Amino acid sequence: MTTPAAAFRRRARRPDWAGRNYTLLTAAATVTNLGTHGALIAAAFAVLQSGGDGGDVGLVAAARTLPLVLFLLIGGAVADRLPRHRVMVAANALNCLSQAAFAVLVLAGDPQLWQMMLLTALCGTGHAFFNPAAEGMLMSSVSGEQASRAFALFRMAVHGAAIGGAALGGALIAAIGPGWVLAVDAAAFAVAGALRAFLDVSHVRAREPGGGLLSDLRDGWKEFSSRPWLWAVVAQFSVVVAVVGAAESVYGPLVARDELGGAGPWGMALAAFGVGTLGGALLMTRWQPRRMLLAGTLCVFPLATPSAALAVPLPVAGLAAVMLLSGVAIEVFGVAWMTALHQEIPQDMLSRVSAYDWFGSVAMLPLATALAGPAESLLGRRESLWGCAALVIVVTAAVLYVPDVRNLTRRTKQVAAAKPSADAERAVGRLG
Structure with missing residues (x-):
């Protein structure tokens, strides 16, 4: 009993x-x-x-x-x-x-x-x-x-x-x-x-002797570049992170100062984004889309809305609502992306592939923030913000043309049982 x-x-x-x-x-x-x-x-x-x-x-x-x-x-x-x-x-x-x-x-x-x-x-x-x-x-x-x-x-x-x-x-x-x-x-x-x-x-398989650091980097690049869905999404995010970062770190505070009443409203909008990320993560504890990359990529489109809202600009309540939505959306993508990497990348390549992912995603951010001021002087603030929104939409629509982005499917136990070799590869050093 x-x-x-x-x-x-x-x-x-x-x-x-x-x-x-x-x-x-x-x-x-x-x-x-x-x-x-x-x-x-x-x-x-x-x-x-x-x-x-x-x-x-x-x-x-x-x-x-x-x-x-x-x-x-x-x-x-x-x-x-x-x-x-x-x-x-x-x-x-x-x-x-x-x-x-x-x-x-x-x-x-x-x-x-x-x-x-x-x-x-x-x-x-x-x-x-x-x-x-x-x-x-x-x-x-x-x-x-x-x-x-x-x-x-x-x-x-x-x-x-x-x-x-x-x-x-x-x-x-x-x-x-x-x-x-x-x-x-x-x-x-x-x-x-x-x-x-x-x-x-304690259960990690010992690394076999191999080449040096450059050899490791080449092996990581081969793993990264051999998967179209992987490099296509990283290329997409090199643009998305750059323009969203420029909009939020440079134009957002300026719009808040000039048209929304100062730092307080911008802080409220950023807080709404943070709440949205929590909501998105909570949603993904329950929702497990079968085509995970397709679902995640579709959720990148809302990341264009904060730039558009700043370009109008929307009142504080509207801007906060848009930031909340974009926070939910980026978390849906983030969980879907991590799940895809976990499922598809061999365990002994995870850190190298993650490094190429991080590098590609942030490499253009310093350049974009540096060019935000000159772009405002040349084109105007609203035009620059509309340009940021348009770039997010264009590169996200483009990545949907990659078949693996549309079709990569979450594996079930039945599918995994039919592919023991793939399971064995991912199981090696699972506690690494």
């Missing part, structure tokens, strides 16, 4: 797919996002507090982005060559030390611009090595038909922490100053690194 206590324990027990590695990865990502999103705001205010202007804030932001672009591919190759959890812990240690040094400089008073740029660049370098390793580790920590739900819940936790971290960071900056928020971020990296040190890699 089952006792009530035993029944409760069975109900409370975590699902089979939420193993130790998945739980540790989710907890660590939540901790780092709580710290990082407050620290991004704190870094900008630290620059302004030291006497810098908007141009200086942009230089510090660029110092974070440039190493991310430069070292992503190397980071992906390293993460597939070394144990991924060690790469993640080392990257967290670098982030912890750089943010701690940044905090000390700010708290001591009168930090120099070059010092802030250098420390921010070190932080960006850490992310370049961390991101491919983390994505490969996450995708290899779950298996079976629940992978999509696992990715959705992970993203929901991360986005919730990002929203909370930004709100908490803003409040702490006002109360105690940016230096202490940077110190909190350093502590968050230390805690997250400690959690990731406990990841279980």
Whole structure:
């Protein structure tokens, strides 16, 4: 006879797919996002507090982005060559030390611009090595038909922490100053690194001796370029991320200042986007579209609507509604994309393929943000925003012409049973 206590324990027990590695990865990502999103705001205010202007804030932001672009591919190759959890812990240690040094400089008073740029660049370098390793580790920590739900819940936790971290960071900056928020971020990296040190890699197959780093990069490129759906979507997002980033980081604040009443309305719109990402992740815990890439790609079209709303511009309530919709849409795509990578890419290639994915997606972002101002001067702000919206629609419609994007299908147990060799390949080192 089952006792009530035993029944409760069975109900409370975590699902089979939420193993130790998945739980540790989710907890660590939540901790780092709580710290990082407050620290991004704190870094900008630290620059302004030291006497810098908007141009200086942009230089510090660029110092974070440039190493991310430069070292992503190397980071992906390293993460597939070394144990991924060690790469993640080392990257967290670098982030912890750089943010701690940044905090000390700010708290001591009168930090120099070059010092802030250098420390921010070190932080960006850490992310370049961390991101491919983390994505490969996450995708290899779950298996079976629940992978999509696992990715959705992970993203929901991360986005919730990002929203909370930004709100908490803003409040702490006002109360105690940016230096202490940077110190909190350093502590968050230390805690997250400690959690990731406990990841279980005992069942990972030892890497066979092979070529050097360049050989690994070539193998990753072959894997990446051999799949039309993969490189086509990454090429699409190189444009989408660039124009959406330019619209939201450059034109959005300007429209808010000139036509919507200031920073408050723009903050409300960004908060609506964050709520939308949570809603989209929650939706994907229940919905598992059979043609996952088709569903995800169709949900990229709404990403054109924020640029269009800023071009009109819509009132604050309308803009917030549009941002909410785009937040839901990008999460549907994000979960579908992670599920496709998890299903189709061999485990020992995950980090290298993820690095090419990250690199392609962010490579044009610095150029787009740099050209946003000249484009406004040449064409006008509204025309530039309509151009951003049009580019999203055009490249998304174009990628639907790729047959594999339309037809890639989620595998069921029956299909998987008919293809044991593919299953065996993905099962190797599942806890890597």
